[in-house]
Amino acid sequence: MPTKRKITEPEGVYFITFTCLHWQPLIQIVDGYDLVYQWFDYLKSKGHYIVGYVIMPNHIHVLIAFRNIGQPINTIVGNGKRFMAYGIVKRLKAMGEATLLQKLKWEVNVSDKKRNKLHEVWEDSFNWKECRINAFLRQKLNYIHANPCKGVWMLADAPVNYEHCSAGYYITGKQGRYEVLHYLELADIDLTR
Template sequence: MGKPNVFDNQRHVHFVTFSCYGNRSHLSRDQCKRILLGALNHELERHRAVCVGFVIMPDHVHVLIWFHETGKLSSFIRDWKRSSSRSIKLFLLDQSQFARTFPKEDPIWQKRFYSFEIMTEEKIEEKLTYMHMNPVKKGLVDNIAEWPWSSARHYDSGKSVGVPIGWPRM
């Protein structure tokens, strides 16, 4: 099986999904979500990227990301997963109830990520709605703005979500 195609030669918004290894719920702990957001902030600044929206679920992540330059997506996701993986694994291995639930040599993330390139504002809004509805559909909250681990509060009421949210210049 070859590598999946990632179209990163134009300045589209990328709707990216990646999952925890073995569909484990590594992100069920708030500290793991905080680590992931901290790493996202770092990589946004380092790669000069714009986060249009995100949601962190217990076993996967969705993000809408836009770059000022082309060809940045793969390195951004690699760096974000790499930096967050180390810290999340250290935290989980320090928690005795989690340390026994997976072999310590297992990775935190699945190797691949999935990207869907978005070319219109209507499609961006559709994907934002889809992402923000994830916690509601999974029964984690009743209202999208109640989930603290997404950009929904930013769009709903302008509140800070721990990550700067912006809009692409398409």
């Protein structure tokens, strides 16, 4: 469930979840997995760390160690959602998905329309949990990695077999589609600078 609570700390490790509008599989429809990886690359370029992730057809779970860069974490995540939304809309246009684009246009609220927002791609906000201890981090990693193997999706028979997930690294020690930092390495990193 989305939250509008603000993350008040300037750094830390957070379990972040955001979802496509009405749980539509927009990431899958446009094959937008690379858009998420591009956002991860941007985060890394700013000094943040991707600790674990899964990209589902209609939502994203990611564990991010945010370094204090003088920008609120909510802004960093909001900018990422905006970047990915532009990419998704651009691809929907290229695919000729006029009906779906119209639905996304109808969902924009009045105040956002006044700010020239044209399409609503994501649910309004995002869910987050701060991860202060390793046991909680492991719990969230297990949740993330099990995601493709349950529910309506059943995208893989085992977490290690789902391409858009960090499970393979944590299970086999071999980096998968996107390189992550093992959560135990965070003990040696000062996120305050």
